[in-house]
Amino acid sequence: MDITTKIKRSKLLYYVYYYVMSGLVNLYKLFLKPDGKLMLFVCYGGRHYSDSTRVIYEAMLKDERFKDYIIYWAFKNPEKYPFIPNTVNVNSLKYFNIALRARVWVTNVIVERALNFKGINTYYMHTTHGVLCKLDGKDAIDSANFRTLSTFKWDCCFASSDIEKYVYAGMFGIPIGKMHVIGMPKNDILVHYTEDYRSELRKRIGIPEGKKAILYAPTFREEANFKEVFDVDVNLWKQNLGDDYVLLYRAHPVISSDTKQNNDFFIDVTNYEVVEDIMIASDLLVSDYSGIIFDYCIMDKPIFLWPYDYDKYNAIRGLYFDIRKELLYKEDQGELTKVIKEADFKKVVEEYVIPFKNKYETEYGNATSKALDLIYNNIQ
Structure with missing residues (x-):
């Protein structure tokens, strides 16, 4: 130590x-x-x-x-x-x-x-x-x-x-x-990027042609003393989503994270410095209580919450509001992957993401x- x-x-x-x-x-x-x-x-x-x-x-x-x-x-x-x-x-x-x-x-x-x-x-x-x-x-x-x-x-x-x-x-x-x-200056690019730039980023990150990319970017847990908490059942996600998706994992920037082994479904992008590039390259976001949610909504892409430890997190760190009332969420990751697989993304954006953006991200x-x-x- x-x-x-x-x-x-x-x-x-x-x-x-x-x-x-x-x-x-x-x-x-x-x-x-x-x-x-x-x-x-x-x-x-x-x-x-x-x-x-x-x-x-x-x-x-x-x-x-x-x-x-x-x-x-x-x-x-x-x-x-x-x-x-x-x-x-x-x-x-x-x-x-x-x-x-x-x-x-x-x-x-x-x-x-x-x-x-x-x-x-x-x-x-x-x-x-x-x-x-x-x-x-x-x-x-x-x-x-x-x-x-x-x-x-x-x-x-x-x-x-x-x-x-x-x-x-x-x-x-x-x-x-x-x-x-x-x-936020960091978010300007989320409005002004081009499709050519997005395509270049997807190649650089290694997202296969024809696959949609899920960005999973959780916040850190106080009780873990700035060490990583990784609760993703990668095999379960791959079983339910592997035909059409890849999973991009981004650990919170203040924690110590062990680099994960990449494969045809899972890509660890924690060490990629510019998170906005990863956001642009991805097709949807899964998060919990992280500030990335507020940045991501600017792009009008689908956002899903996985607040599996909501009560514990709220008791330890505390939250200003119940974010589960704002966006589509599932606490069980099996149910979450099924919702992602079956969701109408346009409807998710119209019913959840855009109202969220209009409330919390009015200047960008x-x-x-x-x-x-x-x-x-x-x-x-």
Whole structure:
């Protein structure tokens, strides 16, 4: 067990870490000067180069307004990303040096490493990444394995609807005026992709010609301590759906997942960085309480729920609403596969997915340019 896991699991260790390290970082800040041309990007705590952070970064590289800025990406394993000019180890002293001096932070989770500090003159953009269904932030402090003393110091936070705006403002304890209902930059591609691009992705992923692809993307379980819970009976799914479908499995990005052996029915796409590509390549989604549901509905493709542990999950983590009342679901995976096999997809989309989208995803398609405008207008 590494030190990070030990701190996450121990209330005492976390409190010691939080107060001691926060004090040291804020003391160190007194000896630094801000850099008005420095930016820092962090995605899922340094685990990935993906999500809205990636989309904003790649658009920023093409935007003349930001040509004079030095942009750093922080990773747990920077050597995995040789194509990015400026990287830093998220657990290094250099990371804190850059973070404290940077004019802009962009992240989909947090930059502070679960501590209490902010840069000397930093504009802090939080893109969010999809947490609406399950409790998070201040609302989830009492749930298993969710421990933070941090306050959320964001200068702006994104939402895709007024419902999300008020939920996020409450869960993170930030003023409603800092919420911007512009959608998520990562989702712009879900509106603008071409069929040629989709065909290219399906070949790249290995989806056989003539087969429909089911994307199974569950959230993580608190009680599993950030380890994988894989309850799929692959043989059962193959027996019921194998003639016409393949199953794409995507583990949640914050957990430790063992790569599964691919075969003619099952394809593990967990290590494919850009989940939006997998969403585009797939034909339907199966999930539970994951934020991916809210992104996926933008494409007007079928969505099915498999909330097999609803009562347990709700007791441990907590949910804002009963998502089973919103979308078509089955708790037994045998029944679920039969429903998928027999379903009229057009009817599923019309009766469930589109009303869901109209309720929870009212803004989408042009978030990236709006995010860049927000950054530029607030750092001048």
